[in-house]
Amino acid sequence: MSPAPSTSAPGQLRSVALVGNPNCGKTALFNLLTGARQKVANYAGVTVERKLGTARLPDGRSLTVVDLPGTYSLQPATPDEQVTLEVIEGRRAGEDVPDALVAVVDATNLRMNLRLVLELRGLGRPMLVALNMVDTAKARGIHIDTQRLAAELGCPVVETVAIQADGHAALLAMLAQWPLNAGAPEVTLPPVLPPTTLALQREVRRILDVVAPQAPGNSLHRLQLSLDAWVLHPVWGLLILAALLFVVFQAVFSWAAVPMDLIKAGMAGLGEWTTAHMAEGPLRSLLVDGAIAGAGSVLVFLPQILILFFFILVLEDSGYLPRAAFLLDNLMGRVGLSGRAFIPLLSSFACAVPGVMATRTIANWRDRITTIMIAPLMTCSARLPVYALLIGAFIPEQTWFGFNLRGLVLFALYVAGVASAMLVAWVFKRVWLKSRYQPLMLELPPYRTPSVRTLALGLWERATIFVQRVGTIIFALMVVLWFLSSYPAAPEGATGAAIQYSFAGKLGHWLGQLFAPIGFNWQISIALVPGLAAREVAVGALGTVYALSASGDAVAEQLAPMIAHSWSLATALSLLAWYVFAPQCISTLAAVRRETNSWRYPLAMAGYQFVLAYAAALVTYRTTLWVMGG
């Protein structure tokens, strides 16, 4: 495994790769160096693919920086660790080997982090060590003699604080003046046999005795220990987890009311203003019925999405998520899932696409496939507008034992998603994807106070993504749908609304027959079709379809009261049940195709989800009709 020769002029540093243990702050440092906004969070395995960026050195030169997935050693156990090894050894097709390695080290945990540094040193590549989180280490009374460390490791060592705006200054300065060849470690040849982990650890202990003699061994921070006494407690821990989830879903409804009303009022005002100031005609209809009623009805849900993400980001950044995995591991093990599956599944609450990618941290292929297959059953944020619309329209604003009833129903829908995922996993593991026992071995990282900057950036990014989707995909689909719903125009002397004679109307009636047994009318059936591209589009599509169905000049009513008026409760509940499984999401299927390199899995996924969605909706519809005495 000889590294490919570097093509740069001697002494000219063109590219560096950030390498280190999981969760030591590589991506935070990468973002600081390159101005990028890659996702950071406080758990292992956030970065699963290598990322490129450009840093500007103090002297004006630019430098390519490669961010790599974290790894515990150079013997990769998972697909994401494999990526790291391939890049630093230059085995990645079409990519130059980076000129130098920046070994990012968590200063609060040298005992573990230095093993990888020693292993990296054995590769014989130019390397420097970035001692990250030195601020936290100092606050804990860990004093590290960086000069001695540099002497022991035979390479430059700089201190960094990746969560501070100028925390990379020393690293940049070092990179700018780093004479590539002179800075190379004094290792003549890579060892023939890599040293055993035990030998590495002996060396680490020796170095630690020299550079940080007073560092307390075998001790976690006292605050962490006392917090974990509660958070990991068999009873209190589960109660805390349940309470947290509860607060999230209550907040999604109770905090969002005011901003949602403002957006709704704004949209209604915009619609009325446009109607009043434009001549009657197709363009006005396109703007009012297509754009404002369609895309606007999705935009209303922005506050709820942001509240959900606020909690997700806080939980991610604090280090709580792996603890939740600890508490729920029994359940995961019982259905045959790897404990590692928890974090990809959790990411899927935001969107199944990153969730599917995050399964790269799972070593066993069959375990990974099972996790991928159930990832879309986690309620992704795109489903929130659909849930919120239907709950807002059909579930009364009441308190039940002190809880907001709407929040309770939303909570129940999320639970239904998780429960069905567990059931599906259990079945898959038994009949299709049998695998041997899978260990957990999950790091529970130190708690961190969520950074306001990360939080603000994360929320801003979410808001941008959502508004962009509304402005692009959703808007475009609404225009197409408006066209299909308006043409061909109604024949002379027609009695019903014009939409019934259009392409979409005909398609809706045809699909309506398929969905009639589960209580969907033709309007819902139409809305499901553009929902293929993005689930929340279904809401916008209902907005357009109903706006166009409104007879005459009457300004379209708000969507929620309109469907509350025209659907039965059974239909609404049936649609909610359908969306728990929601088989239609092209981006997820494409991601599964990409990750598995086969059509087999995305097809199986779409198939089982469709069957389950139809069955669940059918049962819900019939049961509700029966209970309501229909």
Place this chain on the structure above:
Amino acid sequence: MTAALLADLPNGAHATVHAVQGNGPDLDEHHLRRLGELGFLPGEPVQVLRRGPGGREPLAVVVGDTLFALRLMEARCIQVLPA
């Protein structure tokens, strides 16, 4: 002093890793090597903090300065000398 299994230590107990050795067919050599790479190496101090709901598994174990969650099967492969 005789070696015990990490899996058998009571909550809160401190110990020193003695060896990491396969115990049954469920964990292969890769898993065992990974345990070493996480820090479960002879001579390293460990402490069982607590066990998950149900009182069996997973185990929250401190090794060196890091906290890990292990299932029973892994903890049965780690021989320790109780402190």
